[in-house]
Amino acid sequence: MDHATTRLAVSTVIFALRQEHGGAPTLWTPFVLRTRQPHLDQWALPGGWLSADEDLDSAAARTLGETTGLHPSYLEQLYTFGGVDRSPTGRVVSVAYTALVRTDEVDRAAPGENVRWFRADALPRLAFDHNAIVDYALARLRTKVEYAHIAHTFLGETFTLAQLRSVHEAVLGHALDAANFRRSMTTSSDLVETGEVLAGTPHRPPKLFRYRTAESTRS
Amino acid sequence: MDHATTRLAVSTVIFALRQEHGGAPTLWTPFVLRTRQPHLDQWALPGGWLSADEDLDSAAARTLGETTGLHPSYLEQLYTFGGVDRSPTGRVVSVAYTALVRTDEVDRAAPGENVRWFRADALPRLAFDHNAIVDYALARLRTKVEYAHIAHTFLGETFTLAQLRSVHEAVLGHALDAANFRRSMTTSSDLVETGEVLAGTPHRPPKLFRYRTAESTRS
DNA sequence: ACAAAAGTGTTGCCGATACACCCATGC
DNA sequence: GCATGGGTGTATCGGCAACACTTTTGT
Incomplete structure (x- = not known):
C-alpha cells in the first residue's frame, strides 16, 4: 500500500445570487484560474490540499477563503470524488463541499484577478471533473432547498x-x-x-x- | 504540507435482515474484531486502506468482501469522516459506505471467526467513531427507503x-x-x-x- | 386617484390514512 | 367450512396549487 502517492484535496462549490441589470436574481458560482499544470489556464473549483492538523470542514473554509476571499454563511459536505484518473499528475481524492454566501459578502470580498463568476446554468468547460461536481452540487441544492431551511443563508440577517x-x-x-x-x-x-x-x-x-x-x- | 501522514481508509456499514426464532425480521449489521492496536479486541466496521489504483467504490466492495466474505446487492457512498482525532495512531480520513446484502447471501458467505452480527438497534461500543457512523447510516437508510426503491435489494430476484x-x-x-x-x-x-x-x-x-x-x- | 406589491380567503384536487370487506387456498 | 393471509373498495382528512380578492403604501 502506497499511501504517499494518493493526495487528499478539498474543493468547494460556492453559490451566490446576483442580479443582472435589474432583472430577477440568478445563481452564480466563482472559479479560480489555474496558474500551473495540469489544466493550465482553465477554470477550476476553489480548493486546496488537506493539511494534517485540520478537519475537513475547516479545510474547506480555509481554502475557500484563501482562493476567493469569501466567508460562507453555510457550508456542507457534498460528496467525495475518488476516480483513479481524475488528475493526470497522480492520484487525487477530493472531498467536495457546497457553500452558500450572502450577496453583501460577495460585494465586500476583494474581487481577485484570478477569480471569475459564472452563471450556474451556463458554465464553461472546467478543469478535471469539476463540471460533474458542480452539476451534482446544483442538483442537491435544488432538492434540499425544498425541505431544508437554507435559502435564507443567501440573504442578510x-x-x-x-x-x-x-x-x-x-x-x-x-x-x-x-x-x-x-x-x-x-x-x-x-x-x-x-x-x-x-x-x-x-x-x-x-x-x-x-x-x-x-x-x-x-x- | 505533509500528505504522507494522512491515510485514506474506506469503511462500510452493512445492513441485512435476519429473523430470530420466527418473529418479524430485523436489521442486523456485521462488525470485525480488531486484532491489533489501537482498539484491540473491540468491534469495528469492515474496511481497509484505499490502494492507489482503485476508485472508492471498488475499494469499498473489495475491503467489505475481504473482511466479511459478503457481496453487496447495493453499495452507496455515505459520508466522509475526517476529524483530526479519530484515530490515536495518526490522521485517518475514512470514506464511509452503506451496503445492503440479501438474506440468502448472508447464509452463503462463510461465517468467519472474527465477524459478528449485531442488531442495528442494539449495538455494542465500537472502535474509533464507528458508532456515530452507523447511527448516521441508519438514519439515512430510514429516510431513503421511503423515497428510493432500494428495499428490494434485501430480497431475492x-x-x-x-x-x-x-x-x-x-x-x-x-x-x-x-x-x-x-x-x-x-x-x-x-x-x-x-x-x-x-x-x-x-x-x-x-x-x-x-x-x-x-x-x-x-x- | 392610481399603480403596484403585500397579504388574505376560498375552492378544488390529489395523495395518504384508516378500516371494512371480499377472495383463494391449505388443512 | 374455517382460519389465514392476499387483495380490493371506499370514506375521510390534510396539504397544496390556483386564483380571486382586499389592504396599504408612494407618487
Missing part, C-alpha cells in the same frame, strides 16, 4: 418574504406563487417577524422577518 | 408484496398498513408481476413480483 421567494425562484429556476409561498413559509418554517417593515418601497412596505435561532425561541 | 413490506417495517421499525403499502408500491413504483405465485403457503398464494430493470421495460 432580516429579509422580506418576497426576497426569500426570489431566492427560491433563483435556485429552482422557475416562478412560485407568492400567496402559497407565504403560507408554506409562515406555517412549516421557523420564521419570526421582527416587527419592522422595509421602508422606501414605491408601494406597501413589506414586513421584515428573521430566522428563529436557539436564543430567539420565546414563543 | 422475485418477492411477494408481504415480503417487501416486512423489509420496510424492519427498516423503519414499525408496522405498515398492508393495503396502503400495496397501493403505494404498485402505483408509484417500478414493480412488475412475474405471473407466478408463491406456493406452499397455508393460505391464499401471493403473487410474485420483480423490480423493473432496463431490459424488462416493455409496458
Whole structure:
C-alpha cells in the first residue's frame, strides 16, 4: 500500500445570487484560474490540499477563503470524488463541499484577478471533473432547498418574504406563487417577524422577518 | 504540507435482515474484531486502506468482501469522516459506505471467526467513531427507503408484496398498513408481476413480483 | 386617484390514512 | 367450512396549487 502517492484535496462549490441589470436574481458560482499544470489556464473549483492538523470542514473554509476571499454563511459536505484518473499528475481524492454566501459578502470580498463568476446554468468547460461536481452540487441544492431551511443563508440577517421567494425562484429556476409561498413559509418554517417593515418601497412596505435561532425561541 | 501522514481508509456499514426464532425480521449489521492496536479486541466496521489504483467504490466492495466474505446487492457512498482525532495512531480520513446484502447471501458467505452480527438497534461500543457512523447510516437508510426503491435489494430476484413490506417495517421499525403499502408500491413504483405465485403457503398464494430493470421495460 | 406589491380567503384536487370487506387456498 | 393471509373498495382528512380578492403604501 502506497499511501504517499494518493493526495487528499478539498474543493468547494460556492453559490451566490446576483442580479443582472435589474432583472430577477440568478445563481452564480466563482472559479479560480489555474496558474500551473495540469489544466493550465482553465477554470477550476476553489480548493486546496488537506493539511494534517485540520478537519475537513475547516479545510474547506480555509481554502475557500484563501482562493476567493469569501466567508460562507453555510457550508456542507457534498460528496467525495475518488476516480483513479481524475488528475493526470497522480492520484487525487477530493472531498467536495457546497457553500452558500450572502450577496453583501460577495460585494465586500476583494474581487481577485484570478477569480471569475459564472452563471450556474451556463458554465464553461472546467478543469478535471469539476463540471460533474458542480452539476451534482446544483442538483442537491435544488432538492434540499425544498425541505431544508437554507435559502435564507443567501440573504442578510432580516429579509422580506418576497426576497426569500426570489431566492427560491433563483435556485429552482422557475416562478412560485407568492400567496402559497407565504403560507408554506409562515406555517412549516421557523420564521419570526421582527416587527419592522422595509421602508422606501414605491408601494406597501413589506414586513421584515428573521430566522428563529436557539436564543430567539420565546414563543 | 505533509500528505504522507494522512491515510485514506474506506469503511462500510452493512445492513441485512435476519429473523430470530420466527418473529418479524430485523436489521442486523456485521462488525470485525480488531486484532491489533489501537482498539484491540473491540468491534469495528469492515474496511481497509484505499490502494492507489482503485476508485472508492471498488475499494469499498473489495475491503467489505475481504473482511466479511459478503457481496453487496447495493453499495452507496455515505459520508466522509475526517476529524483530526479519530484515530490515536495518526490522521485517518475514512470514506464511509452503506451496503445492503440479501438474506440468502448472508447464509452463503462463510461465517468467519472474527465477524459478528449485531442488531442495528442494539449495538455494542465500537472502535474509533464507528458508532456515530452507523447511527448516521441508519438514519439515512430510514429516510431513503421511503423515497428510493432500494428495499428490494434485501430480497431475492422475485418477492411477494408481504415480503417487501416486512423489509420496510424492519427498516423503519414499525408496522405498515398492508393495503396502503400495496397501493403505494404498485402505483408509484417500478414493480412488475412475474405471473407466478408463491406456493406452499397455508393460505391464499401471493403473487410474485420483480423490480423493473432496463431490459424488462416493455409496458 | 392610481399603480403596484403585500397579504388574505376560498375552492378544488390529489395523495395518504384508516378500516371494512371480499377472495383463494391449505388443512 | 374455517382460519389465514392476499387483495380490493371506499370514506375521510390534510396539504397544496390556483386564483380571486382586499389592504396599504408612494407618487
